[in-house]
Amino acid sequence: MGVMPKWADVVLVPLISLFIAALLSALLILAIGESPVAALKLMIEGTLLRSSGWGYMLYYTTNFIFTGLAVSVAFHAALFNIGGEGQAMMGGLGVALVCLFIPWPHWSFAIIGASLGAAVFGMIWAGLPAYLQAKRGSHIVITTIMFNFIAAGVLNFFLVGALKPKGSMDPATANFPATTHLPTFEDMASLMGFEKMFRAAPANVSFFLALVACVLVWVLIWRTPLGYEIRAMGKSEPAARYAGIGSVKTIMVAMMISGALSGMMAINTTQGESERLILNFTEGAGFIGIAVALMGRSHPLGVLLAALLFGFLYQGGAELALWTKIPRELIVVIQALVILFTGALTLMVRGPLERLFLSLRREG
């Protein structure tokens, strides 16, 4: 600590880790007989060089920003929130209830209502494990994982029962009314006169909501007394007790904010894309959020960049699966390598880098 300049710590280390992961992935791709260069070219063309590629990428990125922020806030309190999936599912339930049963005049009102619904449901779903941890010491990692399963069951129950429209065979709710539909990037581009952009891509206005969330989380953690208390408690519980920071209250508040953020992911998927509540809509975003938070070092800017990277990997991976013989599983392996090197193995990079800077400093 303090050996490397800040820029090296925050930029160089993740970049080098990424590079190593990419190198190993390239070797893997070679091993199955495809060209890594061609694969990379395909990924970039399919994702960054087409507007609809961006449209898909930013759709995934929005999900990952929300779940990444959620895990980050909990990390600041030294809590490992693995329950993003379940909290997002419950958020989806909240969104569905708000959109189906309240007559909204316009989407700009609907999104506020849906945000509240998603946040409240996510909050409650995170609040229960938080209470158990704070009051009884039940480990949050265990309880939040279990709550993921419970949430899936609850969702199932509603989608097969109460919320399923009569006569339908599909475990899903009815379509949300048109007034709740969020404008996609395609819609927004057409409004501004750019036709034929972001064709059919699912990215929508909730992307901007995610950006706002980044700013709000930054302000909360580093500019408010509550954020101060969350960080203090995360760093040292004995010190927090000395300073009069209530641990029960702080654990619960941090987890509830985390749950609210996870829940809000559902606005993107449920209100923005599918426009009804379906089973399994989270598709593992809750877990990717963990990787995003680790890679982004729990800082909103880092989370944004990491979420962009993972969005790129997701969409690029889909392109690869479509156009080459590279199987979907390999994409998952590549994603795993990225997580491995930027999350778990940073020390592998950090150690030699610190020694390098030290020797440069000695000579200088």
Add this chain to the structure above:
Amino acid sequence: MIRPRHWVGAAFVDKGILMSQPAIELKGISKAFGSVQANKDISIRVMPGTIHGIIGENGAGKSTLMSILYGFYKADAGEIFISGQKTAIPDSQAAIFAGIGMVFQHFKLVENFTVLENIVLGAESGAFLAPSLRKARAELAELATEYELNVDPDAVIEEIGVGMQQRVEILKALYRRANILILDEPTGVLTPTEADQLFRILGRLREEGKTIILITHKLREIMDITDTVSVMRRGEMTATVKTSQTSPENLAELMVGRKVLLRVDKVPAQPKQQVLEITGLNVVDDAGVARLNDVSLSLRAGEILGIAGVAGNGQSELLEVLGGYQSATGSVKVNGATLDLTGANSDGQSRRANGIAHVPEDRQREGLIMDFMAWENAVFGYHRDLAHQANRFFMDNAAIKAETAAKMQRFDVRPPNPNLTAQNFSGGNQQKIVLAREIERNPDLLLIGQPTRGVDIGAIEFIHQQIVALRDQGKAILLVSVELDEILSLSDRVAVMFDGQIMGERDPAKTNEKELGLLMAGVTGEAST
């Protein structure tokens, strides 16, 4: 009685030959950890049959040097000579083989084993336990007679006192044929009487030809017992002198590099109204043990009440109750207002609102967030105060940073950079940051625990002055310290705690270490209370 067995490597050498060589000689020992040079070109000779002291501030490099001698670290450069023979010490087994034994500050004993089992641990003489224990028992009896180190071999460690535990540590070394004994801060956990007993034992060992190295930061101990003393400062050996030819002031100056005032200059106290009134305070911990037993104290404005006692006798609980994070039964009134004693989670905010400030005993664990920057630590505990807010929602970080920079100047914190994390400051400067924070709140009652633990001599001087200045401004100060010197020098009244109770109160001008030492050990006589 002369023991004919003295080992050097694998050879038996007659004691007579050994006397002319230094028992230990270090030449040019250097060791760096990353960018920190812990030991720089250290050379030292210790003659056999002497007690050699090594004194230095925290971070001077004493522990690193001893760790190299005991095989925990490998020096980057330099050589070690034991009794004139160059010796490599790659691990602690080699050190033991070379005749070096170490008694650590924090004992390495297995709590639920007996004395005998601990002594034999790692030095068993075969695959079966019983023969080893038998042999050890016989040896122990011999050692006990020879060195007057009496212990009960079948006593369980967790049931014997700290002084006895330390004797077991010494016996462990002697059992392994140590000729050279290194003791690291041995008196930290002992009462004055126990410390005296230890020094008698060390004197006896010296008579028998053992070489003893005593690492300590206590100047008086050096003067009392050592024959020679080396002073370390910032990784270098600044001087080695005969103890008879130096003085505490001289040593302090060598440690710091400038003249240091060792006693606090203060005018007599002028106590005013009652600030703190504690009646019948009781604290019971989770295991049902009474940590505070019917404690009653009072404290007035403009006076310093010193609480003396060996660590672990309830002083910490007392501070925690007053600081708001330990629940208790009884009555505590500050300026007439009764405090709510049920807050086990934390009531620190309301304590601070009642004009109580607290410098905790463990600054790194409780007083500071080590990863927070100095300016963030400067409002720790007071972060919700309106004075630090820019508006209803946000903290005014810019204003806090500016205020912190000013505080650091006033309290001579080095370096005066509010953006450094607390980790980057030395112990003394960390303590100054905490003190500055608490004192500048202008509290009615200041609680201080171990104000100068791990703090270098130069900063100790400053901190003591600050405490006395606060008292002269009419504040009430409750001082808890295990350093009797500090208690006697700063306090206007002294209360001694033992086993959760107040054993008695004394006037520091009229009492002495011996009397307090007895109270600290729980000995009450007709003279007490």
